[in-house]
Amino acid sequence: MSQNAVEISDLQKIYPMGELQLEALAGVSFTVAAGECLAIVGESGSGKSTLLHIVGALDSPTKGQVRVGGMNPFTGSDREVSHFRNRHIGFVFQHNNLLPEFSALENVVMPGLIAGGEPEATGKRATALLERVGLGKRLGHFPGQLSGGEQQRVAIARALINQPVLVLADEPSGNLDSRNAANIHQLFAEINRELKTTLLVVTHNQEFAHSLPRRIEMRDGRIIGDSGR
Amino acid sequence: MEGNHQPRSGSAAIWFLLKRYLLSSWGKRRRKTQSPLGVALPVAGIAVGVCAFTVILSVMGGFVQGLKKRILVVEPHIEIVVREGFGRIPAKTDLLKQIAGLSDQILSVSPFIKTDVILQSRKKPITALLWGIDTATADRTMGFKSYLSVADASLSDLEKDVRPEVNGKTAEGGFPSMIGGETLLEAIDAELGERLTLVSTQPDEGLGGFVPAQQPVVVYSSFKTGSVTHDSKIIFTRMDVAQKFLDAEDEWSGIQVALKEPLEAETIAADLSRKLASENLRAKAWTESNKALLKALKLERWGMSFVLYMVILVGCFSITITLVLAVRRKAREMAILRSLGLRRTDLGLLYLFKGASIGLLGVVSGLCAGLIILQFVSHVPLPLLQDAYSGRGLPVLISWRDLLMVSIGSLLLSVAASVWPAIEVMRIDPVETLSDRAV
Ligand SMILES: Nc1ncnc2c1ncn2[C@@H]1O[C@H](COP(=O)(O)OP(=O)(O)OP(=O)(O)O)[C@@H](O)[C@H]1O
Ligand SMILES: [Mg+2]
Numbered sequence: 001m002s003q004n005a006v007e008i009s010d011l012q013k014i015y016p017m018g019e020l021q022l023e024a025l026a027g028v029s030f031t032v033a034a035g036e037c038l039a040i041v042g043e044s045g046s047g048k049s050t051l052l053h054i055v056g057a058l059d060s061p062t063k064g065q066v067r068v069g070g071m072n073p074f075t076g077s078d079r080e081v082s083h084f085r086n087r088h089i090g091f092v093f094q095h096n097n098l099l100p101e102f103s104a105l106e107n108v109v110m111p112g113l114i115a116g117g118e119p120e121a122t123g124k125r126a127t128a129l130l131e132r133v134g135l136g137k138r139l140g141h142f143p144g145q146l147s148g149g150e151q152q153r154v155a156i157a158r159a160l161i162n163q164p165v166l167v168l169a170d171e172p173s174g175n176l177d178s179r180n181a182a183n184i185h186q187l188f189a190e191i192n193r194e195l196k197t198t199l200l201v202v203t204h205n206q207e208f209a210h211s212l213p214r215r216i217e218m219r220d221g222r223i224i225g226d227s228g229r
Numbered sequence: 230m231e232g233n234h235q236p237r238s239g240s241a242a243i244w245f246l247l248k249r250y251l252l253s254s255w256g257k258r259r260r261k262t263q264s265p266l267g268v269a270l271p272v273a274g275i276a277v278g279v280c281a282f283t284v285i286l287s288v289m290g291g292f293v294q295g296l297k298k299r300i301l302v303v304e305p306h307i308e309i310v311v312r313e314g315f316g317r318i319p320a321k322t323d324l325l326k327q328i329a330g331l332s333d334q335i336l337s338v339s340p341f342i343k344t345d346v347i348l349q350s351r352k353k354p355i356t357a358l359l360w361g362i363d364t365a366t367a368d369r370t371m372g373f374k375s376y377l378s379v380a381d382a383s384l385s386d387l388e389k390d391v392r393p394e395v396n397g398k399t400a401e402g403g404f405p406s407m408i409g410g411e412t413l414l415e416a417i418d419a420e421l422g423e424r425l426t427l428v429s430t431q432p433d434e435g436l437g438g439f440v441p442a443q444q445p446v447v448v449y450s451s452f453k454t455g456s457v458t459h460d461s462k463i464i465f466t467r468m469d470v471a472q473k474f475l476d477a478e479d480e481w482s483g484i485q486v487a488l489k490e491p492l493e494a495e496t497i498a499a500d501l502s503r504k505l506a507s508e509n510l511r512a513k514a515w516t517e518s519n520k521a522l523l524k525a526l527k528l529e530r531w532g533m534s535f536v537l538y539m540v541i542l543v544g545c546f547s548i549t550i551t552l553v554l555a556v557r558r559k560a561r562e563m564a565i566l567r568s569l570g571l572r573r574t575d576l577g578l579l580y581l582f583k584g585a586s587i588g589l590l591g592v593v594s595g596l597c598a599g600l601i602i603l604q605f606v607s608h609v610p611l612p613l614l615q616d617a618y619s620g621r622g623l624p625v626l627i628s629w630r631d632l633l634m635v636s637i638g639s640l641l642l643s644v645a646a647s648v649w650p651a652i653e654v655m656r657i658d659p660v661e662t663l664s665d666r667a668v
Binding site: 049053056058059078079082083084085086087091093094096097098099100101102106110111113114115116119158 | 239241242245249250561562565566567568569570571572573574659660663664665
């Protein structure tokens, strides 16, 4: 198997807008090595979220190739694509990641249950992960009882529960104050170091982006800078 | 796709989600946006429908059963008559034995003669239906002994000749006794012990020209079964009186048959008819003679069931409303679940199950409430109904088959009501919903 976690070539996403066509992605190619931690930056509307959704098989490209962990996520049925997301991808969105009716622990367990995992073992793993992100005392708390920063940390723990090939985070600290944001950034860096999980983080936070080993900058659906190559 | 080893089972996750979403609206963690009425209203709607169905149809069933009982007090379960027209059959005791042996469903048989007559009292005449019966066996084909007005009277008393009473004094001479429906006797102001005259409706071509046949009788007892059509129409005498009156000494109108299972009369009658076809006889079930009434009752039951199904249907509409609102409110959560790897079809199933669970809750609570109400009305006399059912609760006949049908029907309707919400939840586009453009 290749050492690359992600291989993308000539990725295009076109939204038809009446007469015009809106190119959200206009031919994007790059590779990410396994265990790499990558920041994606760029102004608003440059196509960062679109890219992340396609890599995570939540959206499909108009044209181009995506391989994640050697797999092509788009060739299957909904059943197979869902399976792919469940096992190999962990998402962290900007806000309201959690299911409000479920406790922190239950939220983290959920992808494990979807995977058909053994509940007890999954629960143990989830507890360990929540302890790792510093929420060992908040297992039974519901999202409404957690701060924004704590909620994001639960979401990160949940993204890791099935030991995915790739964690995709779309402005995970976008809704947080600078102190909480810094905590989240630090957590991502630590996770990448400890678990060797490949990370793709979209961020507007320059400081965070510059702290990461590699940055890709986008504009108008194209890559205009890649600090890694 | 490579790396897809085995199809995972998301059923544990669906079950977990279902449980929480059904209960969360009641728990302490209730969110302000979510009213507990969301689940309670459709449950209550279906419960009301199922409860009404249980109570109303069971009470109607009890009423119809009582009515049938009253009809069967007088009418035999089956009458063996000639195949076509209104002819009579020769009186042969062999035939009785033959018919009694035709089916093991037959309890007893008894010959009878039946004719329209005019019953004349001192004051006025009235048309009546005269049944000449074999007093030795008729008690076993007609069960109305306990409905006679004179205590200790029985049909075999018809064997007696009695003397009429005039102004409280017994007069000279004896005449055959007669038992008549209470309403009928009241209509002509006839008293017990009074002498009445049976007058033929057929002119008799005797020596004196066209003089109708006449036969004096004495009222021995009256009967009241509660079935108006019988109480206002029928009189009984013993067989030979009616035969002589009709000038049909060696003939019967037919043979009454009592069955073990009166409600099976129709099928048994069909069977007997087939066996008796060669004798030019046929079997007529009691349901055939009361066809119009029974049909009306059946129609009423159908109509009522239909109305109550409509009530349940309306309850199911509120399932649709509740679930559609839930889908809208939870769109982001559903998109998150999709990003976690829950399948589109799993989300659809989640909502179908949610609708089915609401339906099940409604059915179970409706059945329980209905059965409790039935216990109550069948044991506690209702002041409103004191006239008809004095001192007793309402008669109740629970048809478990109907209740099973309505339960299954309600569940199916609940699932059907969840189809549209399920389609809506499956149509959620996670990308659109998760990006903040879509608000
Ligand atoms: N469903 C859609 N229909 C039409 N245009 C779309 C659709 N989704 C995205 N776009 C467009 O595609 C472009 C890229 O959007 P995208 O969300 O990827 O940007 P972004 O880089 O994530 O921006 P931000 O930093 O604001 O989140 C935008 O111009 C957006 O308007
Ligand atoms: Mg974005």
